[in-house]
Amino acid sequence: MELDIIGIALKLWLLNALMINCNSAAISLKDQSPIGGQGLYNASDDVVILNATNFKTNVYGSTRSWLVEFYNSWCGYCYRFAPSWKALASDILSWNDIVVVAAIDCADDDNNPICREYEIMHYPMLKYFSVNAHPPSLGLVIEKGDNIDSVRHNLVSRLETEQQEGRGSTWPNITPYRNVEITDIWRTTSSNVKYFFFIFENTDSPLGTEVILDLHRIGSLQIRRVTSDNELLCVMNKVTKFPTLIAFGRNESQRVVNVRVSSRQGVRRAIKDYVIARGVNIDETIGTTVSHDTAWNAENAHQTTIGAKSLIVKSREEQEEEQRSLKKTDDYLYQLDLENALRYSMNNEISQTKSIDGEKMEALRKYLAVLAAYFPLRRSNTYLEVIRDVVKSRTTMTGEEFSQLAKTTEEEMSPVYSGLPHQWMGCKGSANSYRGYPCGLWTMFHMLTVNFALEPNKVPQADFSQDPAAVLRAMHGYIGTFFGCADCAAHFVEIAGKNRIFDARSRDEAVLWLWRAHNEVNARLSGDATEDPEHKKIQYPAAEHCPACRYVNGSWNEEEVLQYLRTKYSYNSIKYDGISGYDSDVGTINVGNGSRVRLGRLAKEKRTTAFGWDLNVFDISICVVLYVTSAAILVLVCIKFAVKRTKKKSHINLLFKA
Numbered sequence: 001m002e003l004d005i006i007g008i009a010l011k012l013w014l015l016n017a018l019m020i021n022c023n024s025a026a027i028s029l030k031d032q033s034p035i036g037g038q039g040l041y042n043a044s045d046d047v048v049i050l051n052a053t054n055f056k057t058n059v060y061g062s063t064r065s066w067l068v069e070f071y072n073s074w075c076g077y078c079y080r081f082a083p084s085w086k087a088l089a090s091d092i093l094s095w096n097d098i099v100v101v102a103a104i105d106c107a108d109d110d111n112n113p114i115c116r117e118y119e120i121m122h123y124p125m126l127k128y129f130s131v132n133a134h135p136p137s138l139g140l141v142i143e144k145g146d147n148i149d150s151v152r153h154n155l156v157s158r159l160e161t162e163q164q165e166g167r168g169s170t171w172p173n174i175t176p177y178r179n180v181e182i183t184d185i186w187r188t189t190s191s192n193v194k195y196f197f198f199i200f201e202n203t204d205s206p207l208g209t210e211v212i213l214d215l216h217r218i219g220s221l222q223i224r225r226v227t228s229d230n231e232l233l234c235v236m237n238k239v240t241k242f243p244t245l246i247a248f249g250r251n252e253s254q255r256v257v258n259v260r261v262s263s264r265q266g267v268r269r270a271i272k273d274y275v276i277a278r279g280v281n282i283d284e285t286i287g288t289t290v291s292h293d294t295a296w297n298a299e300n301a302h303q304t305t306i307g308a309k310s311l312i313v314k315s316r317e318e319q320e321e322e323q324r325s326l327k328k329t330d331d332y333l334y335q336l337d338l339e340n341a342l343r344y345s346m347n348n349e350i351s352q353t354k355s356i357d358g359e360k361m362e363a364l365r366k367y368l369a370v371l372a373a374y375f376p377l378r379r380s381n382t383y384l385e386v387i388r389d390v391v392k393s394r395t396t397m398t399g400e401e402f403s404q405l406a407k408t409t410e411e412e413m414s415p416v417y418s419g420l421p422h423q424w425m426g427c428k429g430s431a432n433s434y435r436g437y438p439c440g441l442w443t444m445f446h447m448l449t450v451n452f453a454l455e456p457n458k459v460p461q462a463d464f465s466q467d468p469a470a471v472l473r474a475m476h477g478y479i480g481t482f483f484g485c486a487d488c489a490a491h492f493v494e495i496a497g498k499n500r501i502f503d504a505r506s507r508d509e510a511v512l513w514l515w516r517a518h519n520e521v522n523a524r525l526s527g528d529a530t531e532d533p534e535h536k537k538i539q540y541p542a543a544e545h546c547p548a549c550r551y552v553n554g555s556w557n558e559e560e561v562l563q564y565l566r567t568k569y570s571y572n573s574i575k576y577d578g579i580s581g582y583d584s585d586v587g588t589i590n591v592g593n594g595s596r597v598r599l600g601r602l603a604k605e606k607r608t609t610a611f612g613w614d615l616n617v618f619d620i621s622i623c624v625v626l627y628v629t630s631a632a633i634l635v636l637v638c639i640k641f642a643v644k645r646t647k648k649k650s651h652i653n654l655l656f657k658a
């Protein structure tokens, strides 16, 4: 009996050692760099960059309040929004003893748990954290509105509410002056204040507060706002238009100050000019403005033009010009892009949802069902099947649980992925901020629609095999529920409704549906700030890759397009460039004994081991080496164990008899 126990323990231990060793070999390949490289901000911006390490220590228990942008470095909207966020940070830099403008990149794997915890459902999302906030406060959402002024106005009204509710007692007084007469203002004013101003304005105007905050560091000034609902004070001071600026000097009677431009800048200028003319020294470096308005207007104008442009079919000359300006690139499908899109989706995106139930659960199930059936993982799809089945058995799940499930399953089935995370091939941008994940996601869904059409009998018993729109349904659910780029998801759902996504009557029609939808997005984004200059948004496929796809009159030959898509996105066309151990030129893989084997053959040599895992020659050769090493260590441990056993023998016997 003792021998049996030792035998079992031995086997278990060996198995364990084998798995740990094989896992660690795969894990060590992983690279920890964030998906979008360095994120959208750097040290030269006035935006404070937060990360998983310093987020809570900064935001909680602070003497200042925080306005944080949760963004995703690959999200096009975030990319376009970043200059505005930088402009806002610079614009209100002089408020930073009151509110700090910050940002955190949710595409960075390390920050993933923070973005999940704070319930970030779309990007970019702005959240306000009060002075001295404490967990479990998740911050208040601040709406972005249409432009940077609306963000600032929303922030101002938040700050006013905060002070009225008793927070921000050390801030300058931004509550409206409520007395019906101006009496004895000097009694409560610090002695270094030389001039006192009242800004009379409409009740909903942010101007007064903005000017107060802009100039609050100038010790010789004090400014209060009076709102139009303080009618008596307005009448007594003969105020008839808003804004009106009234100044008081010590030992002087009040004066109305002329404001030439009724804006924040105009009022600020008038106050400064007034006191400078009276010999008061103020620090000119405080309260400088950044001209951001032009940037916004340019962007809005730009978006209108591309909106109109997308409806116009380009002339032949324009198309040819477009082709010439393109860098000649090949149009290939890469395994690394597919796997990286899948990995980011599984490990990062889905897990950012706080809680998955109801429709979200339904969307997740459909997505996993399609992936498990049609995603071409290189070794086997057991990883996806396990996750699909676990999710199927649950009615509700938190994002965190899903994240754990994905992680442990990946470890158990390791190695699931072939390359390094964030290492893109076809989806590699000319700079870090371009392409990557959204490109990989498009590619993955095209690949799924095409192979669903090419191999209709792959999984005949699946629930969805009768539905020609099954892949589109899975994509629609995924994009609408989990895709982190909120405006992309909204546009896609809109296109889906307009173009009747679920009406596809055949699997080929579904392939063409997605092709058309993608071209519609390409047209809208052509010339956009997020366009990689080296990978222009063309009407796909390019004429150079598929001359037959267009008739001479320029309209599409859809039969040819379908043919092209069926070739490009089929399993057979997948390229394995960039996957270690695989030599793309020769199409061979190193098998570890000094010789090379063609990949096609290798795939067929896959065998199911006694443990029920699919391992190929490559895996086995690594494991054999590790096996020998483990066995050697085991022998040492066993000797030690044998020595100790003699001491504990009686104790063990007792245990097993009981």
Ligand SMILES: Cc1cc2nc3c(=O)[nH]c(=O)nc-3n(C[C@H](O)[C@H](O)[C@H](O)COP(=O)(O)OP(=O)(O)OC[C@H]3O[C@@H](n4cnc5c(N)ncnc54)[C@H](O)[C@@H]3O)c2cc1C
Binding pocket: 076, 077, 331, 426, 427, 434, 435, 436, 438, 439, 440, 441, 442, 443, 446, 479, 487, 488, 489, 491, 492, 514, 515, 516, 517, 518, 519, 521, 522, 525, 530, 532, 535, 536, 537, 540, 541
């Ligand atoms: C569902 C979805 C909606 C999106 N909506 C928006 C949005 O509203 N606003 C925004 O700024 N960004 C949006 N994006 C991101 C944007 O579409 C691009 O993915 C991103 O800008 C990267 O572009 P890219 O140059 O890598 O090429 P992508 O457009 O990502 O294309 C990836 C690859 O697919 C192939 N391809 C291109 N067109 C087609 C086609 N018609 N049929 C088949 N294959 C094709 C090409 O090989 C291309 O390299 C969306 C992304 C997705 C997945």
Ligand SMILES: *[C@@H]1O[C@H](CO)[C@@H](O)[C@H](O)[C@H]1NC(C)=O
Binding pocket: 042, 043, 044
């Ligand atoms: C920050 O990025 C800008 C471009 O976006 C670059 O010009 C600048 O040198 C960078 N600054 C630092 C400190 O990295």
Ligand SMILES: *[C@@H]1O[C@H](CO)[C@@H](O)[C@H](O)[C@H]1NC(C)=O
Binding pocket: 049, 050, 051, 052, 053, 054, 110
């Ligand atoms: C977070 O940011 C701080 C300060 O910029 C930096 O020192 C730290 O290394 C960062 N941590 C991570 C995990 O990136």
Ligand SMILES: *[C@@H]1O[C@H](CO)[C@@H](O)[C@H](O)[C@H]1NC(C)=O
Binding pocket: 250, 251
């Ligand atoms: C105001 O008057 C008081 C006494 O009447 C004087 O002490 C003080 O210096 C004056 N202040 C200014 C700013 O003129």
Ligand SMILES: *[C@@H]1O[C@H](CO)[C@@H](O)[C@H](O)[C@H]1NC(C)=O
Binding pocket: 551, 552, 553, 554, 555
């Ligand atoms: C272009 O030519 C094709 C075939 O010759 C024809 O079917 C199609 O209707 C034409 N399109 C337009 C817009 O003229």
Ligand SMILES: *[C@@H]1O[C@H](CO)[C@@H](O)[C@H](O)[C@H]1NC(C)=O
Binding pocket: 591, 593, 594, 595, 597, 617
């Ligand atoms: C290496 O392994 C391959 C695949 O198992 C085999 O075909 C080949 O003969 C081996 N080469 C040597 C030199 O042992």
